[in-house]
Amino acid sequence: MAFSIPKTTYTGKIKEVALGKGPKAITVGGETSYPFHLFEGEMPHPPRIAIEVYDTPPDEWSEAALEPYRDVLGDPVAWAKKAAAVYGADLIALQLVSTDPNGLNTPSDQAAETAKKVVAAVDIPVIVNGSGSHEKDAELLRKVAETCDGLNLVVGPVVVDNYKQIGAGAIAYKHTVAANSPIDINLAKQLNILLGNLGVPDGQIVVDPTTGGLGYGIEYTYSVMERDRMAALTQQDERLQFPIICDLAKETWKTKEAKAGDSPLMGNAAKRGVLMEAITAQLLLLAGADVLIMRHPEAIRLVREMIADLMA
Amino acid sequence: MGKHKVTFQPSDRHIFVDEGENLLQAAMEAGIHINASCGGNATCGKCKVKIVGGAVASPMHAGLSEAEYADGYRLACLSTVTGDVDVDIPLESQVDKSVLALKGDRLAAPYLLSPKDIFQLVQGWDVDPTVFKRYVELDPPTLNDNVSDLTRLTHAIYRQHGINGISSDFRLIMKLSRLLRKADWKVTVTLVQTRKGYKLINAEAGDNRQQNYSIVLDIGTTTIFGQILNLNECRVAACPDGACDGATIFALAEASDYNPQISYGEDVITRIVYSQKPGGLKKMQETVVASINGIIDELLKMSRIDRSLVSHLVVAGNTTMTQLLLGVDPKYIREAPYVPTANLIPPVRAVHLGINVGDHVHIYLFPCVASYVGGDIVAGILGSGIFQREALTLYMDIGTNGEIVIGNKDWLASVSCSAGPAFEGAGIKFGMRATRGAIEEVSINPRTCEPMILTIGRVKPIGICGSGLIDAVAELLEAGVIDQKGKFHQNLPTKRVRKGEDGYEYVLAYKNETRIQDDIVLTEIDIENLIRTKGSIYAGCKVLLKSVGLGFKDLEQIIIAGGFGRHLDLEKAIFIGLLPEIDARKFIFVGNGSLLGARLLSFSKELLKETERIALMMTNLELSNHAGFMDEFIAAMFLPHTDASAFPGVHKRLRAGREAV
Numbered sequence: 020m021a022f023s024i025p026k027t028t029y030t031g032k033i034k035e036v037a038l039g040k041g042p043k044a045i046t047v048g049g050e051t052s053y054p055f056h057l058f059e060g061e062m063p064h065p066p067r068i069a070i071e072v073y074d075t076p077p078d079e080w081s082e083a084a085l086e087p088y089r090d091v092l093g094d095p096v097a098w099a100k101k102a103a104a105v106y107g108a109d110l111i112a113l114q115l116v117s118t119d120p121n122g123l124n125t126p127s128d129q130a131a132e133t134a135k136k137v138v139a140a141v142d143i144p145v146i147v148n149g150s151g152s153h154e155k156d157a158e159l160l161r162k163v164a165e166t167c168d169g170l171n172l173v174v175g176p177v178v179v180d181n182y183k184q185i186g187a188g189a190i191a192y193k194h195t196v197a198a199n200s201p202i203d204i205n206l207a208k209q210l211n212i213l214l215g216n217l218g219v220p221d222g223q224i225v226v227d228p229t230t231g232g233l234g235y236g237i238e239y240t241y242s243v244m245e246r247d248r249m250a251a252l253t254q255q256d257e258r259l260q261f262p263i264i265c266d267l268a269k270e271t272w273k274t275k276e277a278k279a280g281d282s283p284l285m286g287n288a289a290k291r292g293v294l295m296e297a298i299t300a301q302l303l304l305l306a307g308a309d310v311l312i313m314r315h316p317e318a319i320r321l322v323r324e325m326i327a328d329l330m331a
Numbered sequence: 332m333g334k335h336k337v338t339f340q341p342s343d344r345h346i347f348v349d350e351g352e353n354l355l356q357a358a359m360e361a362g363i364h365i366n367a368s369c370g371g372n373a374t375c376g377k378c379k380v381k382i383v384g385g386a387v388a389s390p391m392h393a394g395l396s397e398a399e400y401a402d403g404y405r406l407a408c409l410s411t412v413t414g415d416v417d418v419d420i421p422l423e424s425q426v427d428k429s430v431l432a433l434k435g436d437r438l439a440a441p442y443l444l445s446p447k448d449i450f451q452l453v454q455g456w457d458v459d460p461t462v463f464k465r466y467v468e469l470d471p472p473t474l475n476d477n478v479s480d481l482t483r484l485t486h487a488i489y490r491q492h493g494i495n496g497i498s499s500d501f502r503l504i505m506k507l508s509r510l511l512r513k514a515d516w517k518v519t520v521t522l523v524q525t526r527k528g529y530k531l532i533n534a535e536a537g538d539n540r541q542q543n544y545s546i547v548l549d550i551g552t553t554t555i556f557g558q559i560l561n562l563n564e565c566r567v568a569a570c571p572d573g574a575c576d577g578a579t580i581f582a583l584a585e586a587s588d589y590n591p592q593i594s595y596g597e598d599v600i601t602r603i604v605y606s607q608k609p610g611g612l613k614k615m616q617e618t619v620v621a622s623i624n625g626i627i628d629e630l631l632k633m634s635r636i637d638r639s640l641v642s643h644l645v646v647a648g649n650t651t652m653t654q655l656l657l658g659v660d661p662k663y664i665r666e667a668p669y670v671p672t673a674n675l676i677p678p679v680r681a682v683h684l685g686i687n688v689g690d691h692v693h694i695y696l697f698p699c700v701a702s703y704v705g706g707d708i709v710a711g712i713l714g715s716g717i718f719q720r721e722a723l724t725l726y727m728d729i730g731t732n733g734e735i736v737i738g739n740k741d742w743l744a745s746v747s748c749s750a751g752p753a754f755e756g757a758g759i760k761f762g763m764r765a766t767r768g769a770i771e772e773v774s775i776n777p778r779t780c781e782p783m784i785l786t787i788g789r790v791k792p793i794g795i796c797g798s799g800l801i802d803a804v805a806e807l808l809e810a811g812v813i814d815q816k817g818k819f820h821q822n823l824p825t826k827r828v829r830k831g832e833d834g835y836e837y838v839l840a841y842k843n844e845t846r847i848q849d850d851i852v853l854t855e856i857d858i859e860n861l862i863r864t865k866g867s868i869y870a871g872c873k874v875l876l877k878s879v880g881l882g883f884k885d886l887e888q889i890i891i892a893g894g895f896g897r898h899l900d901l902e903k904a905i906f907i908g909l910l911p912e913i914d915a916r917k918f919i920f921v922g923n924g925s926l927l928g929a930r931l932l933s934f935s936k937e938l939l940k941e942t943e944r945i946a947l948m949m950t951n952l953e954l955s956n957h958a959g960f961m962d963e964f965i966a967a968m969f970l971p972h973t974d975a976s977a978f979p980g981v982h983k984r985l986r987a988g989r990e991a992v
Binding site for chain 2 (some may be wrong): 103179203204205206208209212213216258
């Protein structure tokens, strides 16, 4: 008797979320099976890769990570253009790190202007991330939403402490929110419910489950994402049927292993960092990521190959 | 006594109440909102209603004009129902009919639960106390009959009462000879039934049978409750407010106090840690005994009963509290694999622990099951009658530790989860025990966000107790003042939501409406504590049920115990997700379950064996190493719950509330 592959029966579907405006707008989500289980269901939109752009020259990046962007550091517009034109980004992920009240504390107005310029400079969708300071982000991302009215950005991270302010901005100015929760499926679902109650339409929500770097908690993220997809696809958990976005570059590249220089024990630093980022990305894809925020062009190339192979 | 029909217009809801019921209370029970912020004390003048038909007794009040009074306007809190009555609610208190329609129909099912007592819960027991008195008349000794005084006494007891095989307490022997002669050979003896037979513990001159009292104590982590019982008449002896039949006694019929060990730590773990410091154990033992002595003094004063007439103490406490009371080192309760020193403790002489009662008095301690399932829960199972029922019952004791038991007369399984003291009023900014002046019921108008509050004793409020907290959070949620995470919405059309020193808060009563020099508020932190507490209890229930292969729908009965207050509003407890959304008729509220069992045991010695059987047949499930608990806990840290399908009715109402805005 011929071998037949046992198949999972799915009852749910991930919602489709459109990002950006114009001809290069993209849609993510729409899966009716586990990631890349194309023999069981559909994955109408392949996972997408966003390339990071910092609004200020990063001070703690390793040499390997800085190298491809050396000519554009400190100029987010040029940086975004290079990421799109040279490295073929599907999206830009503008990291407004300078707004951190514990750092440069760039005023929200000024940062929102930067965001507006970056969005205007590229024709691909843009993700705008705050510094992670709940209070500042509430003000900043609301401002960004207003300044970029109707351009359908992804704004994040939106957390339970500031979802009301940012959510209201996303409703008023039509943007998508990246709902961020601390690696817990119930907390993720709770935030999605709260955003829904607030009036944020389902087509404007993506989930950011919090990403751990390889060797630094990736297994937690993996299992939460895996459970998220199980609940969404096989248990009709309607408030978990959202695309997932993983902000992984900053987690991977801040590890000791990615930052250490060449050494006989650990080998070539550049290759090590690239592989760590690529492997983290691969794991997240297998767990169900729809959008990856990445940094190194070589790591991105490797992950693209993998996506192409698995989608074939 | 006839019931009167009270109809509220324009919503056309009605309720049947007893003659003499307060109109504001009747409205609350019917689920009708009338603005009231002084607790029902007739000072705020907000609960103005119009009597359009029927009769109430209601005096004039400064808040009403002559014309209004003539027109039928009255203050609801001053009105007493004397017959069928139609009441019109003024515009500013009205709640949309569509919203009201979704609330539970309080005619169809009893939502406001009052505590049931042992007479209703436990079947087939006789009043036959463990400690009892008998009157005996002895023949004085002669030269021909000169057996010892003690033998003479025991022989007389056997001849006159048929009680055989009596052993004697040495302390009695010391005073016996003089006492017998002084009493002219007519004495009242006190006997106690022990595992080995009867023990003679005391003798008093003359016939003193009518004076036989017992004190029961529930030693909780946060609160200590005590009651004094009249063993002959089978009722609670001290009852300042009068009514003392089994069905109505609760907090007001007893004395209570916060456990003073709280100053060494809020939960059992920190107390165990403290007990390991030099002198710590002794200190803990002494503080709890001091507090017990305070409660005993208060009980004796209230009841005007002489200390010497107390013959028995029955104590129910969790395992740690039991060991700390005895001065037994609780170190290993805290350390894996969590082993208590002893589950069955023999009766202990009270004076040895420093408890201020007669030196013949022994303490019976309820047996424990495991380190985190103690005698308090065994007492609850006894008092609520689960041990003799066929019906599959879930018993929830909602205290600082949430203890949950499932089973029936054949099997019992339990879990214990660290819940926190929120429902006892601790860890809440204006929290208090369920005593006079505590806000016990709350309703909030979803349009204006104005509150309706009722206090225990109908006096100006001084704080809020567990039942009031449940009501307040449920009402704030339904009115859309807080979100499902318990965080306040801003930009609401009310001044009552404001930013205070602890973040956002809701003003339940302004300073001039209270008896304290402060606004009474409910803060976001309070709500967070309450959510944590209720989440832990719900998660404990879920895990326990799952591990025996059952779900909430399989339960035939749910018995709720806990010191929330005098009542528990079921609908509101379900609304916040403390209790599962199942048929309201399956719920029974027993108030303090541990005292319930302690009372029963005081009254009936046959149940001693049952008590030990309960302790032995209970299987405890350890949650500390349970993989699923944390997950269930986080899922339950939401109002009402992350899993919307478990609370369909609540979600329907929340949706309707959002759409109404």
